Amino acid sequence: MDIAKIAETVSAEIIYRAENSSDIDITGAVAADLMSEVMLDTEEGSLIITGLINPQVIRTAEMLDIYAVLFIRGKNIPESIIELAQDRGVTVMRTEATMFEACGKLYSAGIVSGQSA
Amino acid sequence: MAEISSMHIECIIDKDDFNAAGEASSKVKKSLNMLGIPPKTIKRIAVAMYEAEINAFIHGGGGKAVADIYPDRVEVLISDEGKGIADLDLAMQEGYSTAPEEVRMLGFGAGMGLPNIKRNSDELDIDSAPGKGTRVKMKFKLS
Ligand SMILES: Nc1ncnc2c1ncn2[C@@H]1O[C@H](COP(=O)(O)OP(=O)(O)OP(=O)(O)O)[C@@H](O)[C@H]1O
Ligand SMILES: [Mg+2]
Numbered sequence: 001m002d003i004a005k006i007a008e009t010v011s012a013e014i015i016y017r018a019e020n021s022s023d024i025d026i027t028g029a030v031a032a033d034l035m036s037e038v039m040l041d042t043e044e045g046s047l048i049i050t051g052l053i054n055p056q057v058i059r060t061a062e063m064l065d066i067y068a069v070l071f072i073r074g075k076n077i078p079e080s081i082i083e084l085a086q087d088r089g090v091t092v093m094r095t096e097a098t099m100f101e102a103c104g105k106l107y108s109a110g111i112v113s114g115q116s117a
Numbered sequence: 118m119a120e121i122s123s124m125h126i127e128c129i130i131d132k133d134d135f136n137a138a139g140e141a142s143s144k145v146k147k148s149l150n151m152l153g154i155p156p157k158t159i160k161r162i163a164v165a166m167y168e169a170e171i172n173a174f175i176h177g178g179g180g181k182a183v184a185d186i187y188p189d190r191v192e193v194l195i196s197d198e199g200k201g202i203a204d205l206d207l208a209m210q211e212g213y214s215t216a217p218e219e220v221r222m223l224g225f226g227a228g229m230g231l232p233n234i235k236r237n238s239d240e241l242d243i244d245s246a247p248g249k250g251t252r253v254k255m256k257f258k259l260s
Contacts, residue, residue, distance in 0.1 A: 034221065035225060036225055036227040036229040036233065037229060039164055044160065054135070054224060059143065062139075063163040063164050064163075065160060080136055084136075088143075
């Protein structure tokens with residue numbers, strides 16, 4: 001699923017679109033507010049869905065070769081996050097949806113778990 | 118004569134700059150990328166080093182990261198002079214964390230960092246004691 005389709009599925013606003021983002025095809029996602037949970041074998045190219053708002057989300061994406069992050073509950077995204085995302089080439093989206101709604105909609109649209117159990 | 122590494126990277130982990138924690142791991146990841154190391158291998162190294170770097174920041178009160186890249190392996194040492202680990206076997210268990218609520222608000226404290234470091238490294242040696250700080254030494258094979 002491309003970035004535009006992900007954004008459409010959860011009515012997200014694309015706050016920063018990385019240059020490479022048109023090539024992205026997302027098939028899996030991980031949802032957590034603790035980054036050490038995201039760090040557990042998440043497949044490269046997955047989507048991170050989180051309510052955590054700080055630059056370590058972008059760093060976590062960087063370490064895992066993840067190119068897109070979706071922030072939930074319409075929280076304000078500080079400049080420090082956007083700047084780091086620009087530098088690391090991570091696309092940043094924001095939705096008003098809750099974690100439950102965002103995951104449910106993406107799952108229904110065919111996105112699977114980005115972590116092998 | 119000691120073997121000379123192809124690349125040597127040293128970074129301070131600043132106790133006052135949460136946003137910068139992880140920068141040492143980022144530098145190492147970029148260098149490995151430039152050297153053409155396979156992405157899966159780089160990911161293992163980046164994940165383990167980042168977890169150790171974050172631990173040095175949140176539990177160790179900041180410290181230092183040193184990485185040496187050799188033709189056949191990468192060696193990483195993350196050290197701090199913080200409070201140290203009293204019971205290492207306990208700390209290595211999945212889900213064990215002493216992180217307070219403030220740390221969980223920052224997105225850490227699942228008690229998964231050390232077990233994940235163990236999984237992603239080929240050799241792990243942790244030297245720590247209360248009042249003596251913590252040294253996490255990791256080795257990764259490149260071939
Ligand atoms: N550098 C360190 N200095 C002092 N204590 C440490 C250090 N690293 C780990 N510990 C101790 O070991 C425990 C387990 O560490 P681990 O990295 O597995 O989990 P965590 O850091 O609490 O949470 P997570 O890594 O999932 O965010 C910590 O809660 C802490 O008590
Ligand atoms: Mg940890």
